Amino acid sequence: MTGAETPAEHDCEQVLTRVYEFLDHELDEASGDAIRSHLAACEPCLDRFDVEQAVKALVSRCCGNDKAPDQLRSKVLLRISELSES
Template sequence: MTTHEHDHAGATAPSDCADYLDQIVYFIDNELDEADCAAVQLHLDSCNPCLAKYDLQRTVKQIVARSCSEPAPDELRQRVLLRIREVQVRIRES
């Protein structure tokens, strides 16, 4: 991640926001090192548009996680396994 700079008014340059937005998923999943995590948190504390995007990403991730807790129906699992086998056969025959 690049070092961020603020202009004299305290606003963050749009390119800096893009750098932080790229890191949000990793931040949510606690996959950043301590320094990057602190930098993202500092940015979120001072940038409302990025904070709103962070909140949206976190909410979507939570909803998906809750929705994916049920096992797939057996019929669907069998179709997926069959399709995987078909692809494996094609790869071996190539």
């Protein structure tokens, strides 16, 4: 990729900050399409995406069956409830 074809640096930053949302299918269709399009055009971001995807798969494989302690689960749910009320 050369010159005008190179995605803007701020676009790369935006894509990379949302990569886990993309991997977890948490983005709306338009945002997901924008990231897919960017990854197709930007080899450095695609390389980073591939690494993050591999890390996510490794963590899932190694720790995917671990259950959060009940106390942590309660604290998280309480905090979510507090945030949704404010």
